[in-house]
Amino acid sequence: MSPYKAVETEDKSSDVVWHLASVSHEERVKSHGHRPAVLWFTGLSGSGKSTVANAVDKMLHDLGCKTYLLDGDNVRHGLNGDLGFSDQDRVENIRRIGEVSKLFADAGLLVSTAFISPFTVDRELVRGQLQAGQFIEVFIDTPVEICEQRDPKGLYKKARAGEIKNFTGIDSAYELPLQPEVHVKTAEHSIEACAKQVVDYLKSHGYLKAVSS
Template sequence: MSSSKKTPYEVKSTELASNAVWHHATVTNQMRAEKLGQKPKCIWLTGLSGSGKSTIANALDSSLFEQGAATFLLDGDNVRHGLNKDLGMSEKDRAENIRRVGEVAKLMVDAGLIVICAFISPYRRDRQMVRSMFNHGQFIEVFLDTPLDVCEQRDPKGLYKKARQGIIKNFTGVSDPYEEPESAEVKINTSSSTVEQSVAAVLDVIN
């Protein structure tokens, strides 16, 4: 078998264009949003491992749900158990991981939901790619600006320890870079802000 054979996610969209025709639905995105009585959004939490993404995303999801919002939470680890279980941690696979999640989040926003995404998403270009999928004001980037030493001290999954030992390769913050957002809508340092304060900061922006 040739080593140059393309994996499924490397197939270019132009190769499919002649056979894929967009079907316009009778029920519009606006109608779905009005039915739910909310403004659909994608709230994208980015930051180092251990910065608090999953914790804050879960608390935010719970808060919005209690307020009567129709929400859904997409978590990095959870998605890799199903949709993206075929992807590794190389830069290329990370980009595809984020692209797929962005497309899923876009579908959910089209359905009228408020979607909360918790992903390290270390590269600016990948986050910008996802932002470009949404209409103006629909994408809210939340940067958990928590220092590396704090994240490493927490190390809830023991990943930093394994990365320092060389057991885990391509680990963001240790052997791979993290490119900080330049214009995130929300910026939070979870070493000095509680979960409740962090959730309130996001709600202030989206409400």
């Protein structure tokens, strides 16, 4: 469980009000021809989150969907460049991504996010910020032994050597999703098959009705 509560805005000025846009959420959704959602890919480092999320994004784009992909490493180059990897910073990392994802969903897009997001409470916080049905948890379930064998960035090797602290799966906990909407096993299936599993979920649950014919 995350040891930190979600960051709350304190002392909001009474001068800060919500600006109502002329184009409504419903109008944006209608113009895209599909329902918006946040595909929240979660799993250990090396599990295949980014690879599967990227494949899903490409499949959806090819179907004519309006999409965007938020990747953990990419976001840390800018928006979250000031954060480290302590438990507290991981919580703030996910809080910010949750807020950005909510904006994309409000714009009517299908946004994929690839983040370890190790704590259940933080993933559920993001779910709670979105409209019903907009948060789709995609558990990239890959055994840590397989992730460590892959080790594409050499991070597990550094963590085992004590060069990296608070590394998820080694000396920092990862809380398994108990009821993910989509349960993907990259050690058993190809990337294409894993991506298709996610897209098939969207099709079967009516998200792509206007674009999948």
